[in-house]
Amino acid sequence: MRRLGSVQQKIPCVFLTDVKDEASRKREHQQFQVVATEKVNPLAIEANVDDALATEKLDGTCCYVTTYQGQPYLWARFDRKPNKQAEKRFKKHQHAHRSCKGFSWNVEEDFKTVPETWIPAHRVKHHNGHPVPDEHGHIPGWVPVERSNKQYCWHSSVVDYEVGEALVLKPSCDDENMLEITAVPLAELQELTLELIGTNVNGNPYGLGSKKQPVHCLVPHGCILIRNPPPVDFQQLCSWFQESSDGQVEGIVWHCNNGTLVKIHRHHLGLRWPDGESGLANRPVTIRLEGTVDAYNSKGLLASLLSLNGRSFSRLQDVQYEV
Template sequence: MSRDRKSLIHIHANNTPWELQLCSAANINVTVNMRRLGSVQQKIPCVFLTEVKQEPSRKRDCQQFQVVATEHVNPVSLEANVDCALATEKLDGTCCYVTVYKGRPHLWARLDRKPTKQAEKRFRKHQRSHRSCKGFTWNVEEDFKAVPEAWIPAHRVKHHSGRPVPDEHGHIPGWVPVEKHNKQYCWHSSVLDRDVVAALVLRPSGDDEDGLEVAAVPLADLLEQTLELIGTNVNGNPYALGSKKQPVHCLVSHGSVRIRNPPPVDFQQLCSWFQESPAGRVEGIVWHCSDGSLVKVHRHHLALRWPDGETCLGERPVVVRVGGASDEYSGSQDLFASFSRLNGHRFSRLPDIQFDS
């Protein structure tokens, strides 16, 4: 399909219309029905074919190799018709999931079941000698670390004899419920009001095309969605939210921050866009294809730095829309109460959000 033939396509996800410029064979209106945008349950493949270089990773300090993109588009992307996909911002945080736990909507944290050190060594040795993970045999009962009893595997994890088995990276993706007193997930807990079963969500503003809003959203409205937790104490805080004294965290639904006028899926044009366009000050792009599949590219795939100065998300204006401390959030945790005192307040940039001392 030619990349220069465009038409306006309306995508409906959860009864919300999305309008974007996409390629099609003729200038007609097309309706693409997607069950849900942005469900990130598995590792997302790169939009390009990749190769491994034996040099220190730009993304992980202790990793002595890095995965980089070639200039060849991944056949998976072509099969999913990536030229007609919805381009959204790849956010730099930690992945979360909302589903039922103990009979009510609940926030879950990402917890992949990983191999023991000995099993990891065997797996990496096999990879080096065969230049592939194919043919490696796992003993799932013995080779993997224990996980909490409430842990569940992610959607589409393959099973053998009733047991989940690892993916090609040697991990079993999964989720664990965020419990109130678990210090490991204290920043997850900070965005929750358990009394009213709601979460603090950062999302595009309904009345400002360029703006964002922080809103208290019932977890029931987020059921079966995946979201990204971003903020002061997550992944080095590239969006400059809050401070050590006053940490600020929030959830962002995957697929909610779309990229207007994205570049075509072309290696050189994407490199130029990331380096030269104000809209390219993002960690990466995730394309949501009409068949429900996802593909991505991030700056490290293209040998580009991240973070690299101010971010596109951080430069957008934001308004706070969280109910007053005197009403439904009166019994909430500190972050909810702090935001409720700013209800209706507008900030010119995301990092400008500050609470009274």
């Protein structure tokens, strides 16, 4: 599986941004909006974004595969956040300065405790042995997805640690227009970040499954390519999102040759998301699983989907299995 930039930190916008005095469409309780200007971010220019690989930005929750208790394990995103008093000071600073920048943290006292298994994300800065928050006041990190933790039941549904596999959605090897849902050894996903999408994640913009038959899967970051991407130009991107059938996506992430990642989100352009059916939901998909019911956890999604092995669906959102 092709390895592209790992999503460990917040990805900067491909354009320089500005702040508007309007309630955020994306972040609850944030009384300002971050919007894109028409000026390309110098970081993107330096990374030669025009030659970068344009991929679909997926609307789910970020995950990571790395070792835990001696074996490859799925980890869930868990940002360490400020306590109530620190959060209040931070919000006051945001309101006064219309920005998150310039706020001073007491890293030892201002943040909530985290589980003992928590690890900071790659490239988080440290000071005096303590991880330092980003400009939004969070310390990005990860916790292992243990089956006993009900908070991560939907994460757990896509992995089977006994057989060491995860349920992955990716382009088919045989046809670039076709998707496939398949079981991939966790060892092959080691050190990759992926997006968990599905029925109970972020309002399910891809129409996967139902309450009675929930469907979730992991999508490796960078694997869904944007076909015929527009140039990095503000007006052309606005038009593409609104007029092109390929623009029915949450956003674009550009993977630059030097490893830099930059993105554009519909909200940066003042556009709605979701806005009708997504392009991913309408792509055809084939189920390719090679295990046996006895091998997989009988209560897991891998076992449930095994009955569909070899079947193709004209749309991803049509995938259903017997309860």
